[in-house]
Amino acid sequence: MAESIDWDPVRELARQVEAGEPLALTSEVRDLLLRSAREVGIPEEEAHASVSGVATATALLLEARRRIRDGSQRLMRALSGARRLRDMGDVAGARALLEEVLAVEQVPLYREQAEFALEDLE
Numbered sequence: 159m160a161e162s163i164d165w166d167p168v169r170e171l172a173r174q175v176e177a178g179e180p181l182a183l184t185s186e187v188r189d190l191l192l193r194s195a196r197e198v199g200i201p202e203e204e205a206h207a208s209v210s211g212v213a214t215a216t217a218l219l220l221e222a223r224r225r226i227r228d229g230s231q232r233l234m235r236a237l238s239g240a241r242r243l244r245d246m247g248d249v250a251g252a253r254a255l256l257e258e259v260l261a262v263e264q265v266p267l268y269r270e271q272a273e274f275a276l277e278d279l280e
Contacts, residue, residue, distance in 0.1 A: 172223040199264035
């Protein structure tokens, strides 16, 4: 991924919304949501349709944050497990863990990291 990714604003905005603050759908928030949607693998058409209203934009925000959190946890577990298995001599098991991540992961950055880890096993 060539561009720099900073998901802290998404996390903070989601935290505020979950604390009961309404989403202020400013042009900056729309831009953040559209950029973040692209970064977490949400189709562009779906993202553009979602930023037209507060309820759908809120759902988009929470989905982006969910993908960031869940994908990160899934990847970290797989990388740790793959490293452990590789160190024990079970390269096939390590490969299987990483392939399981690739079978379900939607976030391009996390997919890329899993693919790099798979390549390192060869």
